[in-house]
Amino acid sequence: MxxxxxxxxxxxxxxxxxxxxxxxxxxxxxxxxxxxxxxxxxxxxxxxxxxxxNPRDDETPTVPAQRLGVTLPADLASRYVPLREMGDSSLYAAYVARDRAHDELVGLKWIRGDWATQPGVGQRLRAALTRARAIESPNVVRPRECHEEDGTLLWVEDLVASDDLAALLRARGIGPELAQDVVTQLLGALAAAHRAGAPHGHLRTENVLVDLAGHVHVADFGLANALQGRALTDAELVLDDTQTAARLGLTLLERCGGGAPAVIAILESALERPDGFPSAVALADAVERAALEHRALRDQRSVGRDREWIPTTGAIIAGKYQVEGLLGRGGMAAVMTATEQGTGRRVAIKLMPPRATKSRAAVERFLREGRAASAVASEHVVRVLEVGQSDEGVPFIVMEQLEGVTLGRLLKKRGALPVAEALHYVLQACVAVAECHAMGIVHRDLKPENLMVLGEPGTSGLIKVLDFGVSKSDWLEQAARLRLTGTADVLGTPTHMSPEQVRSSKSVDARTDIWALGVILYEALTGVPPFLAENLPALCAAIVSDEPRPPRELRPELPAALEAIILRCLEKHADARPFSVRSLAELLAPFAADAGGVAVDKIRGVAEASVPRISAPPPPPRLTPIPPAPIRVSTGPSPDVTDTASFRRQVSTRRRAIGAAAALLVSVGVAAAFLVTSLDDAVEASPSAAPATAPTRQSLESEALDDRRPQVLPAASADAGPPPRRRGRPAGNPLDTRF
Known part of the structure; x- marks a missing residue:
């Protein structure tokens, strides 16, 4: 002992x-x-x-500030602790830093001496910051404050885990659809800035950032112009922004295989006739409309054969549901919004297409699992009201119609969530999954798009899990009819597949849902899925063979023990994951305060039933988080407790040769299947009108528990001024992620 x-x-x-x-x-x-x-x-x-x-050449280690050659004046050193480099430019040296006052990470840009000592530069920089803070756009990196002390000038902004557009241009695997979306977001950010009267003035690939989920973040609004003191009017700066954005957009689309012809024509017109688009507002509007029209035309062609079976407005289903419109459609289903005659109740109806009904087994499974889901009486599961077949033999499931926002859409808008909020959502999903597992139902497709947040997002939002029991069977069988696509544009649902799903749909049991819950929590806390790749074969190989990047490398302030729980959910072998959802909830509960206790109590009240193909006896529940095992140097700011990544990556190297070959064999089937089902799976049950009546809940105000282990926080040193500029690392690369 x-x-x-x-x-x-x-x-x-x-x-x-x-x-x-x-x-x-x-x-x-x-x-x-x-x-x-x-x-x-x-x-x-x-x-x-x-x-x-073992110093590393590819990354700047997390070391105390003095090792970075960084010295802040005393007052600023008491507020900010530089932790690691995140790139530089001719204007500034940039660092990830800890804001001691708010105990959070920020981006700190240390203005270089030649620029910082100009007369009036501090006043100009503060004016630029005030204007930039007025921009209302999720695609703009929000500046926080500007500090001037003893010849030192600092620009402090929100920290974004992203890479710059220059790196994106070097990544040839991105498809034209995603590239076009990046261009649209960039123009949207500039349009918001121009409406706010805050032109950028120095738009470059280094300050156009793109995170791993494809979200654009534009930084440095007004910063360069304030430092350089250029005597340009706002109109001149706005025109420069618009021309530069059009040029960057054309370059990106050209490198990535082209976009919609109409979008390319608009961008070319903006360069040839600057007077036609005097600001990014008009250009962004024109590009967005052209992109939407292109997407609508593509979707119309892809589902043209399905039109004849999709009910029209006014049609009656099952003798009592009057169709009001289409909520969404995909290759394997359409979801209609309808009103129940007599009661006026609003419902959502999911229909199978006729071609899918050719498989009797698929129809029977659809109906059987739909009826099983209808027996689940949980406030966290969308209510299934009726299951049946129309007079034409088309199977349908009638569900309550919900009004809210999916977690997927919330993450796209906000990025990584606070720990308390992320756990609040995931623990509610655990309650729903536990109740369905007890009835022998395995979801198989848990993802943020299947979690609906009702009410105000935050620690009081109510989660409803969608699409329980809607079978994914026979998708490999149908895959033979489709061709494989090599772009990243269709990689939505596959990013949440478990290794056993990649290998065989027949290997799925309750532990696949535990994997998916781990993926959802990882994405909610970091803003990106744990596995991303340039094409589907590479993604399948990564899921089967690679270890995920430890969450604390993307968000260093996360507790090490919480990271260990997430990584345990993402173990390649199902036996190594938490045995049950109850076990997972008990592990997460200490980090979620009251919300954790409420969820665990609900799950304990569920009558646990056996779940298919789990033969090992359950281990005793572990009520405390499991600390990480082998030692590894963290790239985050506090190497307080090291994680399992070093060991995992050694295993991954040996495993990948086998896994890549196996994944390549199944990836053709997986890709084809998801071309059929991805649109279907992404269909949301959100209504276009009245909300469903949701059970009232006591607000669960929760905070994540701090990791109690000692933290090694870097301290400022006694040297002066930022270090000389280093070549080879662009600015705007906070956490050194790669797109």
């Missing part, structure tokens, strides 16, 4: 001195006594020592 630690945990300076060998003998002797009984400090010390001995 290990001895009790001697005294409080070691501080940052003590640990760094021990790691680099500069500690005095008496200090080392005292520290050794403490280390004998404190595993946490031993792990931190081992991580720091490993970093000293």
């Amino acid at each position: 290990a001895p009790e630690p001697d005294g409080a945990c070691l501080g940052e300076d003590e640990l760094c001195a021990l790691a680099d060998g500069s500690a005095a003998p008496e200090a080392r002797a005292s520290a050794d006594r403490h280390l004998d009984g404190c595993e946490d400090c031993r792990r931190v010390l081992a991580a720091l020592a490993h970093e000293e001995e």
Whole structure:
């Protein structure tokens, strides 16, 4: 049995001195006594020592500020702690920093001396910041404040996990559809800025950022113009923005295989006739309309054969549901909005297409699982009101019509969520999944688009899980009719597949849903899925063989133990994951305060039934998070507890040769199947009119519990000024992610 630690945990300076060998003998002797009984400090010390001995060339290690060559004036040093480089430019050196006052990470841009010492530059920069803060757009990096002290000038902004457009242009795997979406978002950001009277003035690939989910974030509004003091009018700056954006858009579309002809023509026209588009407002509107028309025409062609079976407005289904319109459609289903005659109740009706009904087994499974789902009486599962077949033999499922926003749409709009909010949503989903598992129903397609948030998003929003029991069977059988696409544009649902789903749809059981819950939590906390690739074969190989990037590399402030739980859900072997949803909820509960206890109590009240193909006996529930195992140096700001990634990546290297071959064999079937089902699966049951009556809930105000292990927070040093500019790393690359 290990001895009790001697005294409080070691501080940052003590640990760094021990790691680099500069500690005095008496200090080392005292520290050794403490280390004998404190595993946490031993792990931190081992991580720091490993970093000293194994510096990496491809990434800037997370080290104290003095090792970065960074010195802030005393007042600023008490507020901000630079943690790692995130690139630079001729105007500034950029760092990821911790804001001590708010205990969060920010982007810190240290204006270089030549620019920072100009007369009046601080006043101009503050004016630019005020204008930039008035821009209302999710595609603009929000500046926070500007500091000027003792010749040091800092620009502080929100931190975005992204890469710049230059890196995106080097990535040839992106498809034209996604490239066109990037152009549309870029123009939308500039349009919002021009409406607010805040032109950019220095638009470059380095300050157009794109995250791993394809969301655009434009940074540095007004910054360059304020530093350079150029005597340009707003009209001249607006025109420069518009011309530059059109040029960047054309370059991106050309590199990525072209976009809609109408979009390309509009961008070319903006360059040839600047007077036709004097601002980005008109250009953004024209491009967006052209892109929508192109997409509508493409969708019309792709589903032309399905039109004849989709009910028209006014049609009657099952003798009592009058169709009011189409909510969504895909290759394998259409969802209609309708009103029940006599009661006036608004419902959503999901219909199978006639070609899918040729398989008797598929129809029977659809009806059987629909009826099973209708028996689930849970506030967190969309209510199935009726299951049957029309007079023409078309199977249908009638569901309550919901009004809200899907978690997928919420993540696209907001990016990574606060820990408390993300856990609030996932724990409610755990309740729904546990109740359905107890009835022998496995969802098989849990994803953010299938979680509907009712009410005000936040820690009081009510989650409803959609599409329970809607079978995905026979999709591999249907895959033979379709061709494989190599672009990233169709990689929606596949990013949430488990390894066993990639290998065979017959290997699916309840632990596949646990994998999916882990993927959802990963995405909610980091803003991106754990597995992304340029094409479907590569994605399948990654899911089967690769280990996900540890969440704390994307969001370093996450508790290490919470990261360990997420990674356990994403174990390749189902037996290594939490055995049940109850076990997962109990592991997550300590991080969610009251919301965790409520969810666990509900799940414990569910009468647990056996779930198909789980033969191993359940292990005893673990009520505390599992700490990470082997030691690895974290790239986040606090190497407090290292994770399992080092070991995982060693295993991944050996596993990938086998997994890639296996994934390549099944990827043709997977890609084809998802071309049929991806639109269907993304159909949302959100209504166009009245909301469904949702059960009232007590608001669950919860906060994530802090990781209690010691944190090694870098400190500012006594040197002056930002370090000289380094070539080879562009600015705007906060967490060194790669698109």
